[in-house]
Amino acid sequence: MQAVVRRYAGPPPVHALGPIDLHLARGEFFSVVGPSGCGKSTLMDVLCGLAQPTAGSVRFEGNALHGEVPEGVGVVFQEDASLAWLSVRQNIAFGLRLSGLPKAEVSTRVEHAIAFMGLSHFADHYPAQLSGGMRQRVCIARTLVLRPRLILLDEPFGALDQQTRLLMGDELLRLWRETGATVLLITHALDEAAMLSDRVGVMSARPGRFIDLVETGWPRERDSRIVSDPHFGELTARLWSSLRSESMKTLGRVA
Amino acid sequence: MSDLALGTAPPPRRRTGGFDSLALLLVCLAVWQAVASWTDGIAVAPPWTTIVYLAGLMGQTSFWGHAGATLTAFLLAFALSAVLGLLLGLVLGAWRFAGEVWEPILAGFYTIPKVTLYPVVLLVAGLGMSAKVAFGVMHGMVPITLLTLAAIRNLSPTLLRTARVLRLPPRQTIVWVLVPACLPEIIAGLRIGFSLSLLGVLIGEMFSSQRGLGFLLVSGMAQHNVPLTTAIVLLIVVMAISANTLMLRYLKTR
Amino acid sequence: MTRARAVLLVRIALLAGLVALLEALCRLGVIDPLSILPPSEMLGAMIERVASGDLDEGMVQTFSTIAIAYVLAVVLGTAAGALLQKLPRLRAVVDPLLASYYSVPTFIFYPLLVALFALGKTPLVILGMMSATPAVIISTLAGLDGVPPVLLKLARAQRLGRWHTLWWIVLPQALPRLFSGFKLALSYALIGVIAGEFLLSGTGLGYAISFAYQSFDSQAMYGAMLFVLLVAIAANGMLTTWESRIARRRARQ
Numbered sequence: 001m002q003a004v005v006r007r008y009a010g011p012p013p014v015h016a017l018g019p020i021d022l023h024l025a026r027g028e029f030f031s032v033v034g035p036s037g038c039g040k041s042t043l044m045d046v047l048c049g050l051a052q053p054t055a056g057s058v059r060f061e062g063n064a065l066h067g068e069v070p071e072g073v074g075v076v077f078q079e080d081a082s083l084a085w086l087s088v089r090q091n092i093a094f095g096l097r098l099s100g101l102p103k104a105e106v107s108t109r110v111e112h113a114i115a116f117m118g119l120s121h122f123a124d125h126y127p128a129q130l131s132g133g134m135r136q137r138v139c140i141a142r143t144l145v146l147r148p149r150l151i152l153l154d155e156p157f158g159a160l161d162q163q164t165r166l167l168m169g170d171e172l173l174r175l176w177r178e179t180g181a182t183v184l185l186i187t188h189a190l191d192e193a194a195m196l197s198d199r200v201g202v203m204s205a206r207p208g209r210f211i212d213l214v215e216t217g218w219p220r221e222r223d224s225r226i227v228s229d230p231h232f233g234e235l236t237a238r239l240w241s242s243l244r245s246e247s248m249k250t251l252g253r254v255a
Numbered sequence: 256m257s258d259l260a261l262g263t264a265p266p267p268r269r270r271t272g273g274f275d276s277l278a279l280l281l282v283c284l285a286v287w288q289a290v291a292s293w294t295d296g297i298a299v300a301p302p303w304t305t306i307v308y309l310a311g312l313m314g315q316t317s318f319w320g321h322a323g324a325t326l327t328a329f330l331l332a333f334a335l336s337a338v339l340g341l342l343l344g345l346v347l348g349a350w351r352f353a354g355e356v357w358e359p360i361l362a363g364f365y366t367i368p369k370v371t372l373y374p375v376v377l378l379v380a381g382l383g384m385s386a387k388v389a390f391g392v393m394h395g396m397v398p399i400t401l402l403t404l405a406a407i408r409n410l411s412p413t414l415l416r417t418a419r420v421l422r423l424p425p426r427q428t429i430v431w432v433l434v435p436a437c438l439p440e441i442i443a444g445l446r447i448g449f450s451l452s453l454l455g456v457l458i459g460e461m462f463s464s465q466r467g468l469g470f471l472l473v474s475g476m477a478q479h480n481v482p483l484t485t486a487i488v489l490l491i492v493v494m495a496i497s498a499n500t501l502m503l504r505y506l507k508t509r
Numbered sequence: 510m511t512r513a514r515a516v517l518l519v520r521i522a523l524l525a526g527l528v529a530l531l532e533a534l535c536r537l538g539v540i541d542p543l544s545i546l547p548p549s550e551m552l553g554a555m556i557e558r559v560a561s562g563d564l565d566e567g568m569v570q571t572f573s574t575i576a577i578a579y580v581l582a583v584v585l586g587t588a589a590g591a592l593l594q595k596l597p598r599l600r601a602v603v604d605p606l607l608a609s610y611y612s613v614p615t616f617i618f619y620p621l622l623v624a625l626f627a628l629g630k631t632p633l634v635i636l637g638m639m640s641a642t643p644a645v646i647i648s649t650l651a652g653l654d655g656v657p658p659v660l661l662k663l664a665r666a667q668r669l670g671r672w673h674t675l676w677w678i679v680l681p682q683a684l685p686r687l688f689s690g691f692k693l694a695l696s697y698a699l700i701g702v703i704a705g706e707f708l709l710s711g712t713g714l715g716y717a718i719s720f721a722y723q724s725f726d727s728q729a730m731y732g733a734m735l736f737v738l739l740v741a742i743a744a745n746g747m748l749t750t751w752e753s754r755i756a757r758r759r760a761r762q
Contacts, residue, residue: 275602496612
């Protein structure tokens with residue numbers, strides 16, 4: 001993203017985002033943290049082509065985006081986007097349905113994703129019968145089968161309890177290593193960002209801009225046990241110190 | 256949060272709301288006029304003629320005799336529907352088992368052409384006012400019962416618990432907690448019951464009465480008195496919509 | 510015994526009991542058996558009328574009218590609802606009309622329709638449509654409104670085109686509400702057509718009942734009446750079962 005700005009006409013006119021300059025290296029795990037309302041979701045929408053920037057340009061693999069989501073990008077939303085009328089298996093196969101792949105290939109990929117995300121027992125259940133966390137796993141699996149090269153996740157674990165979050169974080173890391181994709185994770189949990197990422201971008205209050213870019217320096221083979229490393233505490237502290245004044249600004253604005 | 260406006264709820268009324276409604280009214284009047292002219296007033300009288308005729312009608316005492324008959328029958332029917340419906344709804348809402356047994360039966364009654372039962376009602380109630388009121392009650396009682404039933408049944412137990420925590424005596428619990436909680440749904444039921452009682456009374460008049468607005472409508476048709484039929488239709492439409500809109504407005508402010 | 514089963518049994522027993530009571534009262538002469546037939550005789554009359562083919566012509570007339578009115582109502586209603594959803598300004602104006610629509614007894618327009626189109630099928634079809642279409646419009650609007658924006662975003666993220674989004678995402682999501690509108694529309698179309706035939710028509714089941722009433726032919730009247738009621742209940746029952754099957758999969762359990 002280069003000099004990206006996003007404004008809403010209103011009324012009243014809102015300067016939601018930017019200017020933002022961001023370069024994601026291939027295969028890196030990048031997290032975005034920031035106070036609520038800073039435009040994190042807008043950032044993601046613009047990045048994948050769901051929204052057009054008011055100014056600036058976005059490129060994916062060298063090609064400019066034209067208001068359409070390019071091939072090779074997978075998105076997991078914050079809200080539950082599981083399809084209530086399809087079973088878990090059918091949900092996961094949903095994206096491949098129109099891809100023109102042979103049935104055998106579709107089936108292989110779907111079964112692999114089901115096993116990978118730990119959904120084997122529930123493959124024939126319907127979303128209404130599953131918990132929120134499991135439904136998110138279905139959505140992640142659905143993205144996984146498309147073999148995207150860029151995966152965007154918008155607070156995917158927001159509704160889960162802390163312990164489930166940590167475990168889901170581990171799964172996300174496994175996913176990242178297995179697919180070799182570039183991952184952009186939006187989260188409001190500093191510890192999650194510090195634990196999972198190669199780099200963390202800290203956003204300011206609205207209009208959102210990057211006020212800090214932190215390199216974590218973690219090895220590729222990592223999991224949630226990394227929280228015992230003292231560096232983790234330093235990272236989290238640094239993130240919070242950057243973020244604290246921004247969060248207070250937001251709070252003051254709201255109150 | 257990205258606020259991409261994809262498939263949002265209906266927009267709030269902007270300043271153009273009043274203008275748009277006026278435009279719609281004019282369009283309707285224009286279409287009405289066009290149809291009337293196109294058929295040379297054989298089927299439908301033009302708007303202005305109708306209004307003039309209606310004004311003329313309202314100057315005649317015979318008209319008011321008919322209007323009065325309809326009004327009396329309707330008020331009786333609605334009052335009966337309301338009282339019976341509320342009581343029955345209360346009982347069925349409170350006594351869960353009976354409610355579960357009866358609800359599909361009542362809902363089913365809603366979907367059958369009650370017109371087919373009219374001859375039976377006439378045989379039982381005879382012609383005239385009692386039949387009309389019976390029709391009105393037949394149509395109006397069911398929705399009031401069903402909605403009252405639902406309102407009572409859906410009273411959240413948390414409300415009762417809150418009342419007990421606040422140590423309210425039973426009468427106050429009912430008046431200050433339970434009634435306001437189920438009031439919106441009950442009033443919605445009364446609104447529907449209102450319209451349907453009117454419908455029942457009118458259809459009864461069209462079918463089997465010598466007095467009332469429904470009768471005027473049918474006799475106007477028999478005599479090929481087009482302005483009369485159009486005027487009555489206009490009157491009923493205006494009354495029904497105004498009453499309903501008033502009730503809806505009242506519901507919204509609550 | 511589960512509660513649901515107990516409720517069902519009591520309901521059946523209740524209805525059977527009421528029918529038995531009516532039968533007894535008629536047989537004992539408490540109710541004049543000439544004006545209200547005992548239920549067993551009603552049933553016999555119905556079977557006889559249906560078997561003898563007396564009702565055949567009426568059946569064809571009425572059911573074809575209802576079918577035409579229903580199909581037109583569903584098609585036009587769904588299209589109108591979809592259109593209104595895309596045009597918010599028009600929708601804002603039309604909304605209050607839709608809210609008050611069913612407070613007006615539509616059959617008062619029937620004499621006007623007859624004057625416009627002459628006695629026959631057309632005014633009945635239009636009457637049926639006038640009753641049924643708004644229900645479809647309202648439920649289509651509700652169904653389309655009820656598509657969570659995140660699903661539309663999902664469609665774009667998956668790069669589905671417009672028609673694919675409509676077919677694979679919007680329609681399945683909106684189906685429960687659409688279907689309840691279709692169910693309601695059938696009841697309304699049926700009620701509208703039969704009421705119209707009853708009041709003012711030369712053919713059809715509604716007319717058959719009215720004619721029989723006026724000819725003091727109890728057998729014919731109750732036979733036709735029972736038939737119409739049973740058809741209405743059966744049609745509605747089938748659609749309700751179908752509706753709950755659709756809902757069951759998606760329901761929170």
